[in-house]
Structure formats: structure tokens, C-alpha cells
Amino acid sequence: MLKRSFLNITILSLSLVLAACSSSQQREDYADRAQQELDSVSKSTSSQWQSMDNVAPTSYLTDLITDTQLDELINKALEANPSLQKTQLTLQASLWSIKSQQGNSLPSVEAGFSGNRAEGSDTSYKANIGISWEVDLWQKLAQSEQAAEKSLASDEALYQASRDTLVANVIKSWLSITAKQHAIDIEQKRLALLESNEKLILKRFRNGLGTLEEMDESRTSTSQSKADLAEYKEDLAIEKRNLQLYLGESSLPSFVANSQYLNVIMSLSELPQQNLQRRPDLKAAYLAIEAADLNTSVAYKDMLPSISLSATLSDTASSPSAALFGSPIWSLLAQITQPLYQGGQLKAAAEIAKLETAQAYQDYRETLLTAVNEIENTLGQERVLAQQVLHIKDALSSGKKNLTQYEKKYRSGLVELSDLINAQTTAFNLEAQLDNLIYQQLSNRVDLGLALGLGVKP
Numbered sequence: 001m002l003k004r005s006f007l008n009i010t011i012l013s014l015s016l017v018l019a020a021c022s023s024s025q026q027r028e029d030y031a032d033r034a035q036q037e038l039d040s041v042s043k044s045t046s047s048q049w050q051s052m053d054n055v056a057p058t059s060y061l062t063d064l065i066t067d068t069q070l071d072e073l074i075n076k077a078l079e080a081n082p083s084l085q086k087t088q089l090t091l092q093a094s095l096w097s098i099k100s101q102q103g104n105s106l107p108s109v110e111a112g113f114s115g116n117r118a119e120g121s122d123t124s125y126k127a128n129i130g131i132s133w134e135v136d137l138w139q140k141l142a143q144s145e146q147a148a149e150k151s152l153a154s155d156e157a158l159y160q161a162s163r164d165t166l167v168a169n170v171i172k173s174w175l176s177i178t179a180k181q182h183a184i185d186i187e188q189k190r191l192a193l194l195e196s197n198e199k200l201i202l203k204r205f206r207n208g209l210g211t212l213e214e215m216d217e218s219r220t221s222t223s224q225s226k227a228d229l230a231e232y233k234e235d236l237a238i239e240k241r242n243l244q245l246y247l248g249e250s251s252l253p254s255f256v257a258n259s260q261y262l263n264v265i266m267s268l269s270e271l272p273q274q275n276l277q278r279r280p281d282l283k284a285a286y287l288a289i290e291a292a293d294l295n296t297s298v299a300y301k302d303m304l305p306s307i308s309l310s311a312t313l314s315d316t317a318s319s320p321s322a323a324l325f326g327s328p329i330w331s332l333l334a335q336i337t338q339p340l341y342q343g344g345q346l347k348a349a350a351e352i353a354k355l356e357t358a359q360a361y362q363d364y365r366e367t368l369l370t371a372v373n374e375i376e377n378t379l380g381q382e383r384v385l386a387q388q389v390l391h392i393k394d395a396l397s398s399g400k401k402n403l404t405q406y407e408k409k410y411r412s413g414l415v416e417l418s419d420l421i422n423a424q425t426t427a428f429n430l431e432a433q434l435d436n437l438i439y440q441q442l443s444n445r446v447d448l449g450l451a452l453g454l455g456v457k458p
Contacts, residue, residue, distance in 0.1 A: 027293070027296060027297075027354060027357075028357075028358075029293075030289050030292075030293060030357055030358065030360070030361040031286070031289050031290050031293060033361060034285075034286055034289055034361060034364045034365075034368075035286075037364070037365060037368055038276060038277075038282075038368060041276070041368060041372055042276065059454065060454055060455065060456055060457055061164065061167050061168060061171065061446065061449050061450065061454050061455060061456055062074060062167065062456055062457070063265075063454075064171070064264050064265055064445065064446060064449055064454075065171060065262050065263075065264055065265075066262070067258075067262055069255055069256075070170075070171065070174055073170055073174060073243070073247065073253075073255070074167055074170050074171075074456075076247045076248075076249070076253070077166055077167070077170050077246050077247050077248065078163065078166070078167070078456070080247060080248035080249060081166055081246060081247065081248040082248050083162070083166075084159075084162055084163065084166055085248075087158075087159050087162050088159065090155070091152075091155050091156060091159050094151070094152050094155050095152060097148065097152075098145075098148050098149060098152050101144060101145050101148040102145055104134075104141050104144065104145075105134075105136055105141040105142065105145065106133075107131055107132065107133035108131070108132050108133070109129065109130070109131050110129070110130050110132075111127075111128070111129045111130075112126075112127070112128050112129075112130075114126050126314065127314065128312060128314035129312070129314075130310060130311070130312045131310065131311045131312075132308060132309070132310040132311075133308065133309050133310075134306060134307070134308045134309075135306075135307040135308065135309065137304075137305075137306070137307055138301045138304050139301075140298050140301040140302070140304075140306075143294045143297050143298050143301070144294075144295075144298050146294050147291045147292075147294035147295045147298065148291075150287050150288075150290045150291035150294060151287075151288070151291045153287045154283075154284040154285075154287035154288045154291060155284075157280040157281070157283040157284035157287065158280065158281065158284045160280040160455060160458065161279075161280040161281045161284065161455075163455065163456050164280065164450060164455035164456055165450065166246060167455075167456045168446050168447070168449075168450045169246055170243065170246050170247075171446050172443045172446050172447075173239060173242050173243040173246060174243065175261070175264075175439060175442050175443055175446075176239045176439070176443070177236065177239050177240060177243065177257050178257050178258050178260075178261060178439070179261075179435065179436065179439035180232060180235050180236040180239055181236060181257045182435045182439075183232045183235075183432065183435065183436075184229065184232045184233060184236060186428065186431055186432050186435065187225060187228055187229045187232055187432075188229065189428070190225055190428045191222065191225040191226060191229060193424060193428075194218070194221050194222045194225050195222055197218055197221075197417075197421055197424075198215075198218040198219060198222050200417070201214050201215055201218045201417065202215060202218075204417070210417075214417075214418070221421075240252050261438055261439070261442060263442075264442040264445040264446060265445075276368070276371055276372075276375075276453065277453070278452065278453025278454070278455070279371055279451075279452075279453040280453070280455060281367055281371070282364075282367055282368060282371055282453075285360070285363055285364040285367040285368075286364055288360045288363065288364070289357065289360045289361055289364055291360075292353070292356050292357035292359075292360040293357050295353050295356070295357075296350065296353035296354050296356075296357050298353075299346075299349045299350040299352075299353040300350050300353075302339070302346050302349065302350075303339060303346045303347070303350070304338075305336055305337060305338040306336070306337045306338075307335070307336050307337075308335050308337070309335075310335070371451065374447070374451040375448070375451045375452060378444055378447045378448035378451050379448065381440075381444045381447075382441070382444060382445065382448060385437060385440055385441040385444060386441065388437050389434065389437050389438060389441060392430060392433055392434045392437055393434060395430050396427070396430040396431060396434055399423070399426050399427045399430045400427055402423055402426075402427075403420075403423045403424060403426075403427045406419060406420045406423040407420065
């Protein structure tokens, strides 16, 4: 009867082992599918990226602009930004979690010492030391450790993505400060001219040469310019506060905004080699797939038998020294454990792990599609903004020539003052539009570099 029961348990254990192994082999290779997705996207889009003109070789975002003041701001942000520092602390905690995971595959040692005294008897002391170790028969512990390492590598990639985004924001904020200062300068020149025109119209009106409508229109334009100037000044203050937030400082360090834009170089050479593979968010998503797949394998192996070994040394004596240094009794135990029934928990855990791997794959696909979308959008903006800048430059050149002609004709009495004011307004509007387009183009090149994975040095 005992032999038959033992035989039934053995057969059941073997069947569970085979079932777990077969289920594990039926899993989809999502990491391979993710690589195929990347290869497919690269083949379909790289030719479009290669068609762009080359400017200069770049490797990092910080290579796009050469400026000592900007480099100092970037270094301060990387050292003191609170969000980035929090992410770094989380990464350090994950590193300690890896070390904790590695301890599961090593033997554990425990020691104990106790004293006991009962009525009518002497005090007795007991000392013991035990060593236990789980044999990693199915490489379950090793794969758990590998999964933890993959997760850590994924977190490191996300930390790098946070660094890259922070540096890009600092550069764009720095450019925006210059743009908003330019907007203030242009509006101040416009306001000075409007106030001069208003005085001229008032003088003409007093001499009976103008109309009340011209005076009201002039005052309206002047007031509108003052309102715009106040808005631009506040926009500049807001942008400086944004930069202060990126730097993680309570007050913005003193620096002088550049009077002119510095060129943001953007190399589009060797894009097929330096595009998507360099994006840290895509690396993180791929590593997350590998980690989830390893966790799935571990979940299936939880249904397999486990072997554990334990050894114990113990002694009981009437004194502490005798209990510690006497003649201990040793015992050795080898144990095989096969989970038979846990209410479907192990099977459910394995299925959940499979679904989490599938979710990680979908997260990767979403990240990949987002990356392609960002690159295509920024490349499209680069083309459009370059054309717009060229056309508005031509328009501004024509507008300035036209303004010069109107000034000559007005002094000769050939045109009305209102015609001259319209020409002045057109010239100022074109100047402001051109400056804004140049800023958008430079800022878009920073976004393009970020989209292509041109991050910062680790």
C-alpha cells in the first residue's frame, strides 16, 4: 500500500514537471518579435532620414551648441535637479534589491542561543547553528537574478532618458529666454516709434491737419503695444522661473541672455546607425520585455520540485561555555518538495506573468511608434521651418525696402502718414515673426536630437 502511494505521488510529480516544461516551451518569444519590429521600422524609414543634408557631426545633445554659460547651467541641472536626484536614489535602491536577490542562491546561516530553567532543576543552555541551501536545480534562482538585473538595466536606461530630457529642456529654456528678450527689444522699438507717431499726429491735429479718428487710432496702437510689452516681460520672467526649476535652485544664478542666437548644429549623417537604437526609452522597453520573460519562466518553474539541504549543529549544557564549545550533535537533512495543490495559485501566477510579458511587448511597440512619430514630426518641422525662415527673410528685406521708399515719399508729401505707419507696422511684424521662426527652428533641432537619441554623456 505504501509503495503504491509513493508510486502515485512520483507519477503525479513527473506529470506536473512535464506539464510545466511544455507550457514554458509554448511561450512566445516577444523579445525576438520586438527586434523584428525595430528592423522593420528602420528599413522603412531610414531612407527618408538619409535624404536630409548633412551639417556637422554630433554625438551628444551638449555638442549641438558650444557655449560656456550654457554648459554651466547644464551641469548645475544634472547635479541639483530634484526629480533627477529622486530617480537616481530609486536606482540605487534597485541596485541593493539586486544584491538581495543574489543572496537567495547562496547558503543561509543562522545561530541561536537560549537558556532555560524550570522549578526544581538547574539552568540549562542550548546553542545551535544551522545552514540551509536550496539547490537551483531548474536555474530558477539564476533566472530570478537575471530578471532583476534586466529590470535594473531598464531603470538605468530610464534614468538616462530623464537626464537627456532635462538637458534638452535646459537648452530650450535657455534659447527661449533669448527669444523672449528679443521680443521685448522689438516691441520696445515698436513702442518708441508709435509714441513718436502719436506726438506727430497730435501736433498735426492741433495744426488742423489731422483728424480725431487718427488720434484715437494712434493712441489705441500705443496702448496695445504697451500691453504686449508687459506680457512679453512676464513671459520672460516665467521662462526664467522655469529654468530655475530645472536647475533645482531657489534663485536663478545671474547670467546674461545672449544678444544673438547661437547656431544649433544638427548632423543627419549616419542616422541609420545613430537613430532609434540610441534612444534610452526604447532600450528600457526592450529590457523590460526580457525581464518579464525571465519572470514568466520563473513562474512556471515554481511548479517544479525543489531540493533543499540543511545541516544543524546543536548542544545543550549546564553552562554557556559548555553549550558553545562542547561536543555538538550534528544533523543533515535533504528535502524534495513538489507543490501538488495550492488552489490554482501557481498556474494563475504563471498566466499573469505571461500577460505581463505581452504587456511589456505592447509597451515596447508603443514606445517604438512614438519614437518614429517624434523623428518624423521634427524632421518635417525642420523642413517647413527652414522654408519659412527663408521666405520671411525675403519678405522682411522687401518690407524694409518698402519702408524706406514710404519714408522718402512721406517727406516729399506723396503719401499719407497712415500709409507710412502701415509700412512700419508690416516691417515690425515681419521682424518679430522671423525672430520667432528662428527660435522655433533652433528649439526643434534640440527636439530632433533628443528624438534621435543624442543624449548626454553618462
